[in-house]
Amino acid sequence: MANAQAQTVQVLHWWTSTSEEKAIASLSGRMAQENIVWKNAVIPSGSGIGAGIVLKSRMLAGDAPEVAQLNGVIISEWADLGLLQELDPVASSGKWEKSLFPTVWRLIQPKGHPVAVPLGIHRINTLFYNRKIFAKFDLSPPSNWDEFDALAKKLQQAGITPLAQSSEPWQLATLFETLVLSESDANFYRDAFVKKSSQAFVDPRFGRALSRLRSLKKYMPAPLTERTWIATTRMLADGDAAMLVMGDWAKGELNSWGIATDIGFSCAAVPNTANYHLYDIDTLVMLDKGAAARSAQEKIAQIAVSPVVQTEYNQIKGSIPVLRNPELNKMDSCSQTSWKIFSRGSAVQVPSLAHRMATDEISKDAIIAEIMRFFSNDSLSVSDTQKRLAAISRTLPK
Template identity: 55%
Template sequence: MLVKIRQVWFFVALVVLNCLPEPVCQAAEADPTLQVLHWWTSPRERKAASLLANRLMDEGVAWKDVGVPGGAGIGAGKVLKSRVLASDAPEVTQIIGASIRDWADLGFLLELDKVANANKWKTAFFPTIQTLIQYRHHVVAAPLGIHRINTLFYNRKLFSSLKLAAPESWNDLVNVAAKLKTAGIKPLAQSSEPWQVATLFENLILAENGPDFHREVFSRQNPQAVLERRFLVALERLRLMKSWMIQAIDERPWPDVVRQFANREAAMMIMGDWAKAELNETDYETDLEFSCATMPGTGRFHLYSVDTFSMFTKDYAHVAAQEKLARLIGTSQMQNEYNAAKGSVSVRQDADPNKMDSCARASWSDFAQGAAMQAPSLAHRMATDESSRDAIIAVIHRFFIDDALSPAETQKRLAALFRTLNMNIRK
């Protein structure tokens, strides 16, 4: 039987803490050094982290880096849990999406209301961001940037030589893939890592069906939604796209997939815009060698993930340093510098799109349209809690790997899973 993550966290809290430290027992301010746990380990991600670390040092606080490799933060999540169990939680950790609420529910996260109020975060940040970083009317996370997950990268020069336009619809994409295959070119760089398969699949759900259906499936987990024909069509399309891939069952880390695309082993790649930063690290530059578009069928929809840092309370000895980092993260200058390096876009409503490249400008402008055009990513913990996310991804990944498994059977498996998850919530 599936166990809800809140029950697991509650057990962890009881093991680690017989009672939580009270603010009245705050220790004296310790040496101004912050351990920062994150999963930014690719070359461009490290560059973005270094920018933050250097600016923090200018504030008189040292950044002790604890980078844990692993796409989608899977490895970092395991390290964080083990360190909490050992009563050795880092002062700062990258926690995103629904996980923020789960940790805050246990009282582990420092409230950043003073920083948020002093720096007018309520008016500076997009409404979706404000909601994400709050728990019970308290700010418990500092937002770094917004990633667009429904990004299609394509080889600009190759498309031009074959007289191909960027595909805007599913039929366009099918036709482009067929012409590329006829020319002896693999259409798609893609890994079969579970989270990467889930990323591709939720793009297909968003395409043609829109944000409402995406939320109905992955956030509300409606059993009837996955039994609809449009969900079956998305599964059939996923299986077709498998035939476009270089090695369909090859579980490559995402930086390797980016390198395949950069090495011109495939003409297209569907991935979050962090890939743009890695491509720009080489001579494969935006608007020269490659271009960005939205996943065909998603138009101006924005499938998003948001990078956030939360501060662990521990003994309250690092509050001043933690608040300095939180304040720094929210500033216009830091937002501009960090997101330009990371490939993401600013969480601030007053950012200047004219200072962004074409990919970033489209991402920021589309996100600014508001919640009706936004869809929270399943693969990147925006849509649901971690245990539900993992269970959903497992079913989708099994369908992707096993060609003998029919779309209809997969629909039934997911509907049964959603009914179980809904029963656990009611309990």
């Protein structure tokens, strides 16, 4: 009888890696206990590219899923269209306003009503390093760029690629936004990527970040190709590279391969960013499919934010819970550091450009395209690129 009453819910998402699939299994397993069947509708790129396009096309075709993965600023855009279920009853009964971090609470209720379900918080400014390589050469994780350059040169002399990297645009943008933060501070970062101030783009601090990006090229694999983030992470795991700058979903993937935190690898902050948390928040939205779907959608929201699921899901995913009072003793060293920094409040929390937290999709794509143009063509000067970005910023939505 129970199976006959089970309700199938289709979920549109881009989680395709080993750790992501395990995280989904933990969430869908909890849903199954409530007689809800999770049906995958996967966008195979693995980075969210095209997710909005696929969702819009399905909406126009009258074939919307019940649940979709939407991250960051775009949540507000969909809420404006009146296409998302408001989750006030669930949020009220679950006391979300008190239990969630304020930044998370603000993100999911752009118009005063909660319209998204927060799953976890990723830290982007994470420097992963291979412990076996570092131990062999008696190296310590660098806290500034002089230390980074010194150990990178030492690794190169030993025939080891210092920095795992892909030329995929979002991966280069992920690296670059950490460089902007490392050469400035949280306020300047927001001026550039949230406010899109033309003055920020021509500032010397932005110029130093561009110069740093170009100087890091010599420490990357040659030739540099468009590896997936999973392949980039595998370089670190296999010892083909000593370090990696990536969101802490890489930690979840390393763990899923049987490589333990603080044994096979460890986490540090990108040089000069230890006091900041450059974040990406995973969220699900419920599409308005009428009363028939609503009970299952509300149950999913309730399950996802429950403490037991928050602990379980984020341990697998590599992220930290969205809760102000999680079970810290169940987190590894990387997650404990991430949570403690994020909990210091908005002054140290910095929204990721590359991962849709800082600005709209049009602005994000325009900025990343210029960064890619600069990185790919060594004949382009730092100053000319800054001027181009400043000019572009004046045309972008504010």
